[in-house]
Structures are given as structure tokens and as C-alpha cells.
Amino acid sequence: MSERFSFDLHARDGKARTGVIQTPRGAVRTPAFMPVGTAATVKAMMPESVRATGADILLGNTYHLMLRPTAERIDRLGGLHKFMNWERPILTDSGGFQVMSLAGLRKLTEKGVTFKSHIDGSKHELTPERSMEIQRLLGSDIVMCFDECPALPADRDRIAESMRLSMRWAERSRAAFGDRPGHALFGIMQGGLEQDLREESAEALKAIGFEGYAVGGLAVGEGQEAMFDCLDYAPGFLPEDKPRYLMGVGKPDDIVGAVKRGIDMMDCVLPSRSGRTGQVFTRHGVLNIKNARHIDDPRPLDEACTCPACRNFSRAYLHHVFRSQEIISSMLLTWHNLHYFQEIMAGMREAIAAGTFAAWEADFHAGRAQGDI
Numbered sequence: 361m362s363e364r365f366s367f368d369l370h371a372r373d374g375k376a377r378t379g380v381i382q383t384p385r386g387a388v389r390t391p392a393f394m395p396v397g398t399a400a401t402v403k404a405m406m407p408e409s410v411r412a413t414g415a416d417i418l419l420g421n422t423y424h425l426m427l428r429p430t431a432e433r434i435d436r437l438g439g440l441h442k443f444m445n446w447e448r449p450i451l452t453d454s455g456g457f458q459v460m461s462l463a464g465l466r467k468l469t470e471k472g473v474t475f476k477s478h479i480d481g482s483k484h485e486l487t488p489e490r491s492m493e494i495q496r497l498l499g500s501d502i503v504m505c506f507d508e509c510p511a512l513p514a515d516r517d518r519i520a521e522s523m524r525l526s527m528r529w530a531e532r533s534r535a536a537f538g539d540r541p542g543h544a545l546f547g548i549m550q551g552g553l554e555q556d557l558r559e560e561s562a563e564a565l566k567a568i569g570f571e572g573y574a575v576g577g578l579a580v581g582e583g584q585e586a587m588f589d590c591l592d593y594a595p596g597f598l599p600e601d602k603p604r605y606l607m608g609v610g611k612p613d614d615i616v617g618a619v620k621r622g623i624d625m626m627d628c629v630l631p632s633r634s635g636r637t638g639q640v641f642t643r644h645g646v647l648n649i650k651n652a653r654h655i656d657d658p659r660p661l662d663e664a665c666t667c668p669a670c671r672n673f674s675r676a677y678l679h680h681v682f683r684s685q686e687i688i689s690s691m692l693l694t695w696h697n698l699h700y701f702q703e704i705m706a707g708m709r710e711a712i713a714a715g716t717f718a719a720w721e722a723d724f725h726a727g728r729a730q731g732d733i
């Protein structure tokens with residue numbers, strides 16, 4: 361364990377990179393996929409199971425935890441790591457994104473956002489300063505700047521105005537974060553799909569200086585083509601020697617395309633949320649276990665998968681427990697999906713280190729082209 365936060369780049373293959381983020385709570389191998397543990401739990405998973413899938417770090421959420429059970433209560437109980445029994449690194453989002461997508465009656469000013477809780481209607485305020493305080497109380501290892509992510513589609517002026525507000529909030533976040541060795545503050549690039557605004561945002565963040573940089577404002581409905589067009593230039597505006605985190609991405613092919621374009625870290629609710637709806641990701645493509653065609657199928661989800669769902673259960677069984685709404689259905693399908701997402705990350709790390717990323721990517725896409733799996 362290191363006492364400090366650092367990022368070591370081990371190899372590159374084209375724009376793709378592989379390395380390690382060292383933190384006092386453990387190392388994070390990049391490219392990294394970060395499971396989402398919004399309310400202090402990765403739904404349907406024990407923490408040791410999340411680790412068993414290969415995860416080095418998981419995500420917590422300022423918005424949800426400030427409302428319930430509150431950051432002050434988690435702090436009194438020893439912090440989020442102890443509270444949720446996950447002693448490895450935790451990254452927390454700053455809360456602004458969830459306020460705009462979840463909270464009621466929101467008011468946005470230069471100071472921050474006031475809103476009503478979607479849980480009990482109580483009034484709350486989030487500012488850069490309050491977000492930094494909440495993330496400090498939670499004890500997260502990687503703290504995100506308080507930003508505003510504009511809903512798309514939005515006109516250029518709105519995007520520019522929003523980005524510039526987020527840059528002023530990034531300044532205030534940095535000032536409020538203070539000097540916290542071993543902890544990192546990441547800036548969040550905004551600017552929508554406008555190349556010049558993305559560059560302006562990156563320049564503003566670099567002038568402030570952060571331990572890592574996120575590409576925000578994507579995975580908000582723009583579609584994969586527009587996202588990749590933006591990722592063809594946006595990561596390159598960020599420092600080479602610092603981690604680059606693409607927020608909220610994504611499906612397996614989004615993840616591969618993002619790593620190919622220079623992204624080091626990603627998060628998405630997809631593997632866990634879709635597991636609860638019966639959607640299963642495999643190397644041969646996607647299937648939904650609720651489909652009647654699985655009712656008598658003795659095969660595992662994926663013959664080549666080593667997760668507990670694939671080692672010990674048939675599709676017929678998984679179909680049965682999903683249809684019966686048994687709790688084990690969410691457990692097994694979530695575990696499988698997270699395991700598969702981590703397998704993609706491990707494959708890419710290895711391929712980048714070996715200089716064979718292009719071949720790995722071709723094999724990844726070929727395997728998924730099959731029909732009914």
C-alpha cells in the first residue's frame with residue numbers, strides 16, 4: 361500500500377493505455393471498470409463477491425448518501441469503507457448529476473443547487489463546498505468536482521454557459537478540498553459535443569490542476585457514434601500522465617471503444633441493473649433469461665465463463681428463478697454480468713501490455729456477431 365495517490369503508466373498500444381493507480385487503500389489496475397454501489401451497496405452482491413469478480417474499486421454516491429443515512433451519520437460510524445465493509449478504494453460522484461436526474465423542485469444558481477429529496481421531500485442544498493465536505497465525511501479515496509451536466513440536446517450557448525459554470529465550480533471544489541495526502545480530486549470536463557468548448561474546459565481544468573480528469577457530459581443520450589466522435593479528440597486534451605475517467609459508460613462495445621480512444625476508468629449501472637431485469641452479457645452477445653427458449657436448456661449461460669452462475673447452474677434454472685422472482689436470480693445474474701465486464705477489462709489490460717489490442721478488439725467483435733446464443 362502506498363501512502364500517496366499516484367498513477368503509473370505501464371504500456372500503450374495506439375491511444376489505449378494500461379497502468380496502475382496506487383492509493384493508500386490499494387491499487388487500481390487500469391483500464392478499470394468500477395461497479396456502481398450507489399447507496400452503499402452494489403445491489404444483490406456481498407462486498408467479497410464484488411471483489412471476487414475482479415473489481416479493484418467501486419462507486420458511491422453523494423446525492424443518495426447525503427439524503428439517507430446522511431454523510432454525518434456515516435462519518436460517526438467510521439466512514440463509508442467500514443460502513444459497507446469494502447476496504448479497497450472508493451470513488452464518489454459529487455451529486456450534481458443525480459440532483460438533476462432524480463431530485464424534485466430544483467433551483468440552480470451560481471452558488472449551487474437547492475432541491476427537494478426524492479425520498480421524503482425535505483429541502484437540501486448542494487454547493488462545491490458542501491459536496492467536498494460530504495465526500496470527505498464519507499472518506500472516499502477519489503473525490504469528484506461538483507459540476508453541472510447539461511441535458512442533451514442543448515444549444516451551443518447553453519452548453520458553453522453550463523461548462524463555464526462547472527469550471528468556476530471546479531475552482532471552488534479544488535479550494536474546498538484542501539490538502540489531503542492519499543486522497544485525489546478529479547476535475548470533470550464538460551462542453552457537450554463541441555470540440556472547442558471541450559478544449560476550453562480541459563485548459564481550464566489543467567490550469568487548476570487535478571490528480572485525475574473525467575470526461576463528463578456524455579452517456580446522456582447522445583448515442584455511441586456521437587460519443588466516439590467526441591472521444592476521438594477529448595481525452596487528448598487531458599494530461600497524458602493522469603488517469604482519465606469516462607463517466608457513466610457503458611455497454612461492452614462502448615467500453616472497448618472508449619479504452620481504444622485513451623480512457624482509463626469507467627463506471628456504469630448496466631451490468632448490475634440489467635442483471636436484475638434478466639439481461640445477460642456474454643462473449644457471444646446479449647440474451648434475456650426470461651425468454652421461453654431457455655426453459656429446458658441445460659447449458660450454462662456461457663460455457664467458457666468461470667463465474668458461480670455459469671459453473672453451477674443451467675439456463676433452465678436461471679430462467680425458473682427469474683420467472684419466480686427469486687432473490688437468487690438477481691444475485692447470480694449480477695455476479696455473472698460484473699464478472700464478464702471485469703473479464704473484458706482484464707483482457708484489454710493484457711492485450712495493451714502485449715501490444716496486441718487490435719487483434720483482441722477484432723476477436724471481441726467477432727465473438728459477438730453470432731445469432732441466438
Ligand SMILES: Cc1ccc(CCc2c3nc[nH]c3cc3c(=O)[nH]c(N)nc23)cc1
Binds near residue numbers: 456
Ligand atoms: C454512484 C454513481 C453513479 C453514476 C455516476 C456517474 C454519473 C454521471 C454520468 N452518468 C452518465 N453520464 C454522466 C455524466 C456525468 C457528469 O457529467 N458529471 C457527473 N458528476 N456525473 C456524471 C457516478 C457515481
